Amino acid sequence: xxxxxxxxxxxxxxxxxxxxxxxxxxxxxxxxxxxxxxxxxxxxxxxxxxxxxxxxxxxxxxxxxxxxxxxxxxxxxxxxxxxxxxxxxxxxxxxxxxxxxxxxxxxxxxxxxxxxxxxxxxxxxxxxxxxxxxxxxxxxxxxxxxxxxxxxxxxxxxxxxxxxxxxxxxxxxxxxxxxxxxxxxxxxxxxxxxxxxxxxxxxx
Numbered sequence: 001x002x003x004x005x006x007x008x009x010x011x012x013x014x015x016x017x018x019x020x021x022x023x024x025x026x027x028x029x030x031x032x033x034x035x036x037x038x039x040x041x042x043x044x045x046x047x048x049x050x051x052x053x054x055x056x057x058x059x060x061x062x063x064x065x066x067x068x069x070x071x072x073x074x075x076x077x078x079x080x081x082x083x084x085x086x087x088x089x090x091x092x093x094x095x096x097x098x099x100x101x102x103x104x105x106x107x108x109x110x111x112x113x114x115x116x117x118x119x120x121x122x123x124x125x126x127x128x129x130x131x132x133x134x135x136x137x138x139x140x141x142x143x144x145x146x147x148x149x150x151x152x153x154x155x156x157x158x159x160x161x162x163x164x165x166x167x168x169x170x171x172x173x174x175x176x177x178x179x180x181x182x183x184x185x186x187x188x189x190x191x192x193x194x195x196x197x198x199x200x201x202x203x204x
Contacts, residue, residue, distance in 0.1 A: 096168030102157025
């Protein structure tokens with residue numbers, strides 16, 4: 001599961017979340033010469049590690065410091081295979097995944113159920129394999145946390161962290177309503193055959 005942050009780390013991430021919102025450019029320093037540069041103004045970030053690896057070292061964040069425009073200009077004109085640009089959603093997602101430690105983010109707390117607008121682009125998002133299962137449930141129809149816990153057997157904290165990350169990059173519908181009553185089998189899971197037959201007006 002996603003590692004918990006101590007109070008100091010959480011304060012740092014809360015500050016980072018606000019800095020990105022205010023279009024400030026920052027550099028994140030991690031152990032083992034790992035770094036991430038956040039170009040909030042141009043909505044991208046640079047790193048010497050692919051975002052898929054960030055989930056492993058993000059809890060070890062050591063420092064956040066200002067980054068200058070000159071640093072990004074240098075990166076843009078320098079061909080460096082060890083440093084690549086990625087969408088700013090990669091860093092927003094990471095902050096959402098770790099900041100609230102299993103509690104609802106302020107945005108997520110305003111909703112009772114959740115539904116994804118579309119699949120996250122996991123190519124550039126740090127993710128756990130179990131995030132795929134959650135996505136599969138959340139793209140179909142609105143779900144409550146308790147329902148997701150029942151269907152996936154994942155912890156409330158793990159699911160909430162995923163919801164927070166999706167909310168951070170605007171992947172969730174606002175207060176979705178349960179329009180279609182999707183039938184669930186006796187195990188509490190989603191039955192695609194029953195759902196299809198239901199749409200065709202056939203009782204399974």
